[in-house]
Amino acid sequence: MRSILIENLTPGMLLSAEVTTGEHEVKLLDRGTRLTSAYINKIKNWGISSLCVGNGKERIGKRAIEIKRTRVDFLKNYTETMNRVIEAFRYIQKFKEVPILELRELAEHKIILLAETIGAIDYLYEMQRHSEHTFQHSLNVAIITGVLGKWCNYQGKELKNLILAGLLHDIGKLAISLAILDKPGKLTCEEFEAIKRHSGEGYQLVQGLEQVPNSVKLGILQHHERLDGSGYPAGLHGDEIHHDAKIIAIADIYEAMTSDRVYRRRVTPFEALDTIANQMFSGLEPEICLTFLNNVRDSLIGSNVVLSTGQIAQIIAFNIRHKYGTKPIVCMHNGKMVDLQKDEIHIVEVN
Ligand SMILES: [Fe+2]
Incomplete structure (x- = not known):
């Protein structure tokens, strides 16, 4: 495992540690992720200056990233x-x-x-x-x-x-x-x-x-x-x-x-994303909308939310079958996963 500056990353490298934001420890990329050009661009946009990569044979170590700004x-x-x-x-x-x-x-x-x-x-x-x-x-x-x-x-x-x-x-x-x-x-x-x-x-x-x-x-x-x-x-x-x-x-x-x-x-970010998704093929430019949807959805993964039932849950992922979906899969307090895309429950607040 070695620490490498972002400008020296190349597609194909493996992340030796997960990449997270500093304070909230929101996971951005999993350890073991094989870097693509798109991922490298994202990492640059997140403002991370260096991270740990390897050839996949080393033991995964603890994360070592530097966050530019807090x-x-x-x-x-x-x-x-x-x-x-x-x-x-x-x-x-x-x-x-x-x-x-x-x-x-x-x-x-x-x-x-x-x-x-x-x-x-x-x-x-x-x-x-x-x-x-x-x-x-x-x-x-x-x-x-x-x-x-x-x-x-x-x-x-x-x-x-x-x-x-x-x-x-x-x-x-x-x-x-x-x-x-x-x-x-x-x-x-x-x-x-x-x-x-x-x-x-x-x-x-x-x-x-x-x-x-x-x-x-x-x-x-x-x-x-x-x-x-x-x-x-x-x-x-x-x-x-x-x-x-x-x-x-x-x-x-x-x-x-x-x-x-x-x-x-x-309203919550999810409702706002929903409005944008609904206008994607009429008033707003689809390509820019998709870029916005995908990136904001990624940034919301790991957030704690309050559901319409009053329960607290954590956002785990967005169902990849719903390309324009703005309703995530959440993990409830008891560990149960709920796909809000298929459920009546909705998010009322993001913490
Ligand atoms: Fe205006």
Whole structure:
């Protein structure tokens, strides 16, 4: 058994120890797994710098992985970044101008680190809500967009621009009153139209800025467009929509559904994944959806959940026969396995 840097991994090597996340000890890969290119890419995305491999003949030893960043680092960096996002967004509200240098700096040097943290999406689920949810939603979407972008093999400048687009995607909402954004009941037609104008108004705020790449401008303008033409503002179809906007659309849905609002409780990641899976062949890009589904499902394995019966269980796996399934197989307290895909029981909370 030997410790090897991630950049030196090659397909065919065997893992001599299981790969887990640091704090929660969530298993990511089993010991004895034979590495493929896909696994190596995943390990890179998880931010692991080295791990133990062998030729399969050695005795399996204890895990030896280094985790780059921890939950504590994540929370500290998140809070610092959140404060700077709030300041920048309040500036936009007041002066109707985008402090683009500050926001680029945040996207390229702070948010990218948050997106590279193992378990970033899980950590976001633990966060308390900020009273003005557009601030927090924007930062969270930027992080999720970054994570998903990496899963879609974005890197370098392309990834940084994608994260910036995620951060700015809803700046058009900063001019809308909280009375409308947080309205608990049904919106009037005028209120709904005011909300629908936010992507175009956000685009106008950055349209004349040379420092904002075109992909970012289109990410803002098109993040509510849908492949089947049902979106807004232009009712674009398929490839008329920029790829970055398609990524943001998925991050946006997932974040909005898994976050509490003044007027409603959040849903579990499983319900949010279900919504995304249901739109996979109509409004959302199937390939990006599948990448998101597969990776988020993998990250949920090992989590403890509360079931609709009140029982606590642990997620063991997802049934491979249900390619788009979002309901896992869980292990109950008494050791019994239950496939929730086939059962009436559902998950009500993830711990
Ligand atoms: Fe939006």
